[in-house]
Amino acid sequence: MTRIRKIKDTVMQSFTWIASGISAWVLVAILVFIFSNGWKLLDRSVLFGDYHAKNIVSGFSDEHDVNATFTPPEPLEDDEVISTRFGFAVRDEIDKEKNHVHTLTWVDDHSPLRNGKITTAGPTQGKPAPFKAGMNINKLIFIDSSGEEITVGRLKQQSPQEWIPILERDARQITEFHGKEPGGGMRGSLVATLMLIGLSLLFSVPIGIFAAIYLYAIAKQNRLTMFVRSSIELLAGVPSIIFSMMGITLIFPIIQLFGASGQSIILGSLTMAVLLLPVLIRQTEEALRSVPSSYAQASLALGATQTETLFRVVLPSARNGIFSACLLAVSRIIGESAALIFTMGTAIQDSPSVGSGATSLAVQIYVLMGGENPNFELASAISIVILILVLALNLTVKVVSALSDKKGKA
Amino acid sequence: MGNTNENYMASEAKFAKIRKRRRGTDVLFRNLFRIAGVIAAMMVILIIIFVTSRGVRPFLGSAEERVDLKYFLTGSRWRADQGIYGLGFVIINTLIVSVTGGLLALPLAILSAVLITRIAKGKLSIFLTTIVETLAAIPSVVYGVFAAGKITILVRDLANLFGISTYGGNSSLAVILLLAIMTYPTMTTLAVSGIRAVPKELDSASLALGATPTQTSFKVIVPAARSSIATGFTLGLGRAFGEATAVSMIAGNALAGPSWNPFDITRTLTSTMLTGLHETSGIDYEIRFSVGVVLMIVIVSMNLLVHAAKRRLEKKGGAVS
């Protein structure tokens, strides 16, 4: 009997271990998958680079020395093609978005390319064009000995092996250079996410805290309170995709009155503000409830009014909890995608502004996965960033609550 | 003496003024708090009103553009290209994948909760809790990337073992697995707090009667925490029904159904909404709001159902004890 019992117990216990083992395995699988796909790509240019390639058009006015020759500093690799007369080398590569590009791998310090001036109208016009390794060449226009303009490069469907010899042979002077700084970065989405976080919190934190105070200090046990509580409970259960529909049907007409047009960060953050309310209210109320009621009683007994007691005694004592609530809200914003797809749009922007659409990091992932060229690596790289941010925030919440626990005990 | 009295009178008047002003601030703030509370409470009602008012439009339009409500709710084909909108099979698909996913996660969640609260001690327990919390914190779009890159391929290879071919792994089964993973943390968290809330006496009494710790865990403590576990299950289901981005990446979009074969592609309410809203205007655009309304109704009725079941369970439990 006892043996059977023992066996039964062991079996049940091992089941519990297996269950937890599965969850741990899933977590590890997710992390390994995301990191192994994205880690290689994750560098400065992805983190802080533009998503859209930046084109640089530069012209050349001064004559170059026709007989100059340049030697590359070190032996270059086989697939690099060198122009000794103009002092640069080019390689045919596949970029982050899986397109063929001709990348500059070396530009000599005295190369005539370095004399290029930006011809694009605007504040940078006439400034020296930046030439450095890593840039792409789209096309080069040069004048040959008979004075005719000739265009060569990738846009002419030529490989570097084809067009560099032509340049070497015929060019008298390079007149125009069309290059681009490669894109595929996430800076724009990062900035948009920060804006979204700031605005969403700006709208939702005051309402959230005030509503929590209402439930904590003012609401009586009556129908209204019951209604408010269960409504907020219900709001927490509304799926985020419904919030995005609310954004379109309810909030968009309102902000349209203030002149907003189209999907925008402001529409996204108002939508998020509503979505965050239940989290904020619940966490804040919990934090308020954990403040010993003797604090409030003492304050009231000393003659402070209710408002003073709330703002000077109760809220400051609950600040750790409220801070945690805000951090949780931030991590929710960073991870949210469905509520933003229709309210902020799916167009990736490099310089987002509050009044126009942009993507948050999470939405950029969604766009990359469903886009014209699904880009797993870049999506994974952004996922790593999101994961690190979200996990760091959750960790901070844990540390904060552990600290305040300690303090409470002391 | 009179001087003092006069002073007192003056300060009394001054204090009265201050008190009055203070009371004014009190009233002001109290109203502000109340307004904030009511705004927060009103949001859910506004959502229901506005989304519904938009969602009924396709059924009210002129005769040629009108969508047949009855077919919309019961139909088994979704052919936007032919103007046929039957959501019935989509509702069934959604129920199948969400409930199966939830049922798959539930035993795992209960077992993990028992391990965390009753078997593992100290650091190990904290470690296991951290795993669950980390899973809960991973955003759904990251789950989507994982699902599209890994789960689908897993399912595809599994199907190949049986000699069944799949749509590149996009299938009900992939969605079920994904939803099981995504609902697991919610259920576990609730189960853990439910088990922790069970009175110590129950534990001691069971042990004193000669039950082993494991027997106690499974036969006394878990049943005692069933209310929390049911709540966790409901919350998990809610998440499963409403999960949009990740599901839409791997569901495939079947044109007709329901999809009973787990290796077949499916179409859920949320995946319909996501592909839909993203692409069109006119009736194709409006109809997604109707799908949203259906989604809300499904979630609410599922909640009510689980609530009813829970109450029934509690009644029975009460009779036993």
Place this chain on the structure above:
Amino acid sequence: MKKQLMTILTVVMALVMIFTLAACEKKPDPNGSEPVVPDKTDPAPSKQDPPPVGDKTIHVYTRDSASGTREGFEAVIGFKGELTEKANEVSSNGTMAQQVGQDVNGIGYVSLVTNFAENNLKPLSYEGVEATEANVINGTYTLKRPFCFTTRAADDYKSEEQKQIVAAFLAYMTDSKEGREVVVAAGGITDVEGGKPWNEIKKNHPIVDQDNSALTIVCGGSTSVEKCVKAALESFQGIAGNVQFKLDQTGSGDGWARVLGDEKDGPNASDIGFASRKFKEDKEPVGTAMRSEAFCQDAIVAVVHKDNPLSNVTKDDLYKIFTGATATWDEVGK
């Protein structure tokens, strides 16, 4: 009662275990060879099974109903409304390419600009003619459609400058040699040498010599045109005072709606609407637009997984496959 519960629990657990074991078995090989794209790292299906695997059922992939690629394809093959119920609807060309590339039994259709090798795809010849630019221009490859654009009405722009910059961009992309070059490099098909030099066209569009970094050209509509238009816009920035742009491509159905239709003042309002087909005269009147025309051609290519032995299809094959008359790969071509 409780015993029953326990039994059920145990059965479920056992099922889960079996499942996980099956999953575990598969696990090591993708992880062993670590990074790179998942569908590339996973050599299992191509090695183990002589493709197409299993029951050789054809898996039909189609685009959503707003897609111009789908309309173009259905129009040429001639099966509008007859699509098989078993089709899987995907919402972009990219997803189509990715999913067919993961499915040895799949067949779909994408634009010629798609990177086939990168997605494990094999482009099929149509009626014996290979899908190449040359064959599209000389007219032998007939499975093709135009890329078109339309714009807001001339008096419906936010500002005069906005109107001028949009006009300048369209002139650059459509008329200039340089613009056409870029479109061609991005996979569009058009006659480069027939274009005028930009330096000439530029004279009619003095706005490009200003600093335009405060202006944003908003594009909407077809997803197929995205690659061409994005390349054109990027190269236009450099010669037009750094004008900003926003590409929100969702499907040809939206192209007209967002500039002239009922969405033109809504949250998705755009300056230029694209379609990867002609605008429908009855439903999408473009008469009021500032400018509206085709800027290049694109071939639609039927694609299968790279391990599928098929290499050529006829119109009849495609018709039978996409209407469901042919259900397995063995029947194709018979």
